[in-house]
Amino acid sequence: MSGLPELISFMLTPTALVLMAVGTSLGILVGAIPGLTGAMLIALSLPLTFAMGGDPALVLLISMYVGSVSGGLITATLLRMPGTPASMMTTLDGYPLAKGGQPGRALGLGIGASLCGGLVSWVILVLLSQPMAVWSTKLGAFDFFSLVMMALVLIASVGGTSLSRGLLSGMLGILVAMPGASPATGEIRWTLGFHTLDDGFKLLPVLIGLFAVSQIVHELLTLHQPATRVDAAQSSLDWRWSDWTRYKINLLRSSLLGTFIGILPGIGANIGSVVAYSAAKNSSKTPEQFGKGSEEGIIASEAANNATVGGALIPLIALGIPGSVIDAILLGALVIHGLQPGPFLFENNPQTVGVIMATMLFANLFMFGFLWLFAKRLAGLASLPRYILLPIILTFCVVGSYALANRMFDVWVMLGFGLVGVLMDRWKIPAAPFVIGFVLGPIAEEHLSAGLMESGGSYLPLITRPFSLVFLLLAFCLLLWSLRSVLSPKEHQP
Template sequence: MDALQNTIVQLATPLSLALIILGTSLGIFVGAIPGLTGAMLIALTLPLTFTLDPQLAMTLLVSMYVGSISGGLITGTLLRMPGTPASVMTTLDGYPMTQQGQPGRALGLGIYASLVGGLISCLFLVTLSAPIASWSTQLGPFEYFSLVLMALVLIATIDGASLPRSLLSGTLGILAAMPGISAATGEVRLTFGVTSLNAGFKLLPVLIGLFAINQVLRDIANIDQSVPRVSVTRKGLWLTFADWKNQWVNLLRSSLIGTFIGILPGIGANIGSIAAYSAARNSSKTPEKFGSGSAEGIIASEAANNATVGGALIPLVAMGIPGSVIDAILLGALVLHGLQPGPRLFSEHPELVHTIMGTYFLANLVMFVVMMASVGFLAKLVRFPRPYLLPLILTFCIAGAFALSNRMFDVWVMLAFGLLGLVLERNRIPLAPFVIGFVLGPIAEENLSAGLMSSQGNWLPIIARPISLLFVVISALLLVVPLVRQFRKKRDSQSETLKDHAPEEVNRSSPSETGREHGEQNAHSFWSRFGLPVWHTIAVLAIVGMLVFQYSGFFTNQHQQTQYPQRPIQAVVPFSAGGGTDLFARIIQKSITEDQLLKQPVVIINQPGGSSTIGSRYVKQARADGYKILCNHEGIITSKYSGKVNFGPEAFEPIAQTGEINLVVAVQKNAPYKNLAALLHAAEEHPGEIQFGTNFGALAHFAAKKIEQAAGGEYFNYVQAGDGQKRYTMLIGGHIDATIFSLAEFLSYQGDGQIRALAVLSEERQSVLPDVATAREQQIDAVVGNSFYWWAPKGTPPERIELLADVLEQTMQSDAVRNSLQALSIAPVFYRGEKLNEHISQSEQKFSELVSGSTVQLPDFPFYIIMATLLLLSMIVGQRIFFSQIPPANSSPSSKPRIWLAVCCFVLLCCYVLVLEQSWLNYWLATALMIAVTGGTMAKWKPRYLPVLIELALLTGLGTEIVFTSVFSVVLP
């Protein structure tokens, strides 16, 4: 009770309330901008919280989390450009409602649903965190696969009037997710020799391209058409009693679905909104209205995606298991502030747990107030002159796609998928099933593969396990009910329900260009009389101030600018934010920044994927100038010998080794094995029956193979179980029998008493586990540790290598760093030069003797998806040949699109990306030119647009560069 009272007092302080308001507002703003995400905002803000109290830091970060998920509905509803992946389903009904002249109602429905979903999930977070989180671990790979299958059914039901087109779109999305390194086997597939494709297509660039770039090109082509006049009144904004009466079941059901989905680790808000939308559509009395402005669709999507936030926080605070990417970053924030996530957090730091819960509750209230207060202004975005608005959107899209992994490849992917989205919609192929397939396909494949590995290739558990069978039955019902409903409809009703979600439909009755010009002249006249002089004054002063900031040299030492480093150094971590290696790198980064050991900051860049191969390849191919370095562990060696890449340490310049951590073999607390020797004995007697969870090709896999080698055989059945968090979940759920953790991971998970150690793979016993014998003490010669290394691209000047090594050596001498590393059970060692090279050679020799792989033959998933895609495509082509088709909705002669203008602006955009890629101009100057030229082209170079357009161009170019580089230390293209 004392902890609860202290938390209430803490959250009631002006500073805490200010942080909640600031964090929620920033989250809403960032979430509303296509290309920027909450995960990006929180990762960038994390270093700024190092000086804050842990409670204040979590207050700010959790508030940003809530705001970013909620903010995504704004641009999705008003502009058909979802700010976040979780808002894709909202776009399907929010934008049509806006085009019908009801943007206020569309936003109001979404805001209310967000609040209700957040509060309902908060109730579960406060009352049932521990038991619900524990129950969620009972779901194994087959249950996860069946759950995802249930969500995939939405592909067949989302556009029931055109089932083949929906299925084709969904299979295309699954196929687009196939290139790269398979999460199930570690094999490289469908890359066609393009090394950049090893990382696959990331969700954010695909989503921005399909919706934002596609919509911008459509708006440019239809720029002569008038924008519907928007009138936002409080009467349309606030929900009426009839709304509550009609929607309370939908609100409650969608919130519960979102909470449940959020609890499941690794699922996230995307699937939550998809599942709730599907359930709402299939239980609706008017399913034909979905996709054309249905209030039920907006409420279902927004209630669910906000409820997933509270649901995802449940396993985070109860068990230390992140339910989403953002939760993994929050987990890392706790560790960086010296706190150990997991069950002990409740007993050792109850005030922090209560702070997270209280902040989540208050942030939802603040989100509601901020969004309702600003909804009148936000709705006017649809009336903002498009020559001003569209270039700004393009700027943020490109910056967001690049900042995801600091790769221009992602920007080109975004542009390519923008064209693909345009082509699909021109052929009446919906985009929502594409996104659903892209998001859910890899999750379904990974879990099905893990299930087949654990069952030795047996498919029967999909229907033999009760929970899995339940999900399969629900999937069948969700599929059959709408198909039966559709079958009963008359043939002539199909022509009414066959709709293209593209905006051309609502433009067929648009007023003439003369009316549009008259309206714009009135607007400009009003602005010129009352607001334009003030705008010009403020804009010019701001531009002059930013130019002075950029070039005066007042904030920098000009002598230092002639020495290395002249700009921030990117430290690439090839794992997700919040992981062990990421935390290690951030501890080092924090020390370098606080002690000012370098003239420029070190920026952490997370590039996860392929068991660290994506990030390591990125640094390998970087310019050898010392501005891109790699922080990786033994994975840089194991990736080579697992066959995932054809290079290893020899492709880099080693800088230093700055830490070592031991590995622990763990089982469930009730497992019948007293030690590692007993586990091996059981495996020898029953080969292939011991399910050993691992991540194929990763260090833990090689460590398990080392144990087998020491025992003189191959006895384990290896199951792809992903990273440490997933392996822990599968272990305590009984889905695997044993696994390997780092010592830090084991200590964090051990607190709930559900696992225990069989052996430590070290030379000597560990003081934190004095009762656990080493493998050697059990007559098993398996000593495998994990070392943290720093690397630079081959050919980096030796003097820069030495400087970086000197900085790291000074960092490792810091008491604060040593204490932080010891709290993570990482031994703070330091090697450089010959001793470092000797240590690397010994590791290579040890791992080169081992061979990794799976013994279970998995289906050739890409082959079957390609065949399904070709079959569906042939069906659609056959329909077009043998059956009459309805003319495309955009064939109205009164509103002919200006295709040439869209093509011209797209070419200008590609030129801008090329200029950034080749570094021909500074970022701010290239951006300003792009905004001015594309905006001027859209405005037909009319004089009244140009002054404001030039000012906007300079403000955006200079402003984004200063904020990204000076505030967040982000390296722009």
């Protein structure tokens, strides 16, 4: 980059440093509070940046992005509530490990892995943004559909104890995503005449209901028992230098998977951490530890969800195509400030590309620093007595659901899915595949329909397009593999 000295001097101005500090810490805070998401924070901060120049605005917004993906790990680890959808997989192992007496270790692993994921994806962002983004546009609708099918099959291996319950949960998620406007034609279906349902159920209220509300009910029902919250105050954060070498393969694999998945439009941090988690589980020497406090599980999830941030920025700056909701908002921010994302951004505004990349690096360092210093104090949220904590979280659930689209309907949806969550908990149906199915169902339908419109109704391109064929074959192998690993332990039982 030609103006490297200028870039460095810009990044070290007090304005840029303050913006990064404010952005990262606000992002972490919002990420840590269940019901508030980074997308919401960034969308709502966008008007505040109108008065700034383009570069400072990007510094603030990207710092928020990095912070919000990271903050979720605190509440996921200490409260078993994912602060953001992206940290859902962290709850599976972070909470058991913290509950088992090692909250400092659980947080330390998450924070360290987050930094690693952010840095690895930053390197790839710098090296590969142009060529990789050009490649991803070659994927057609059928290729995307096959890719999503592959991800859906992955649900089965994440489900936990029972393959059939995992699949049932995933399909239920898809089913719940069906009411409302069809993603293909906009035709309204299954709304029973309620116009508020024309847009279907939104992810945020469903997620808050399933995870936060059902957890609150769980807490209420166990009021007489000792607290299930984890107090981190006594234990110091534990991330050792030896961890870098000990988990280097897992860290690298999860970060690369997260980055790669982040590049693909529409599949964000949630899926990145799911894929990395199942990959880590499948290649682990101790897969039975996953879901019970596996250190590898925390690392995989947190490295991958932070890595998706860098990955998703690649198609955004290289082609002006957003990979996720937050990137769509960032795209809007670029345009508002008179910057045109695309291959020519590298030529016309090298300074802006530099600022985006430098912010990504600095914000990750800030994030690490903030979390290292304040994670336990943020976790103070968790050591509040329940009669204070539960009403506060309930209020946030209500206000957060409302603020999503400014309507009370979403609040009722949130409460309804709280009930669904309680019932699923009772019938031992895992909640994670439900959410993944809910997110992926419409994406799959959208791409399948677009593909069918292209081909005039023929399904043949599913197996004649090379990428599509590869993804479908991979999905098939994954299914066979998880069927085998489900069936084989039964043979050992008498």
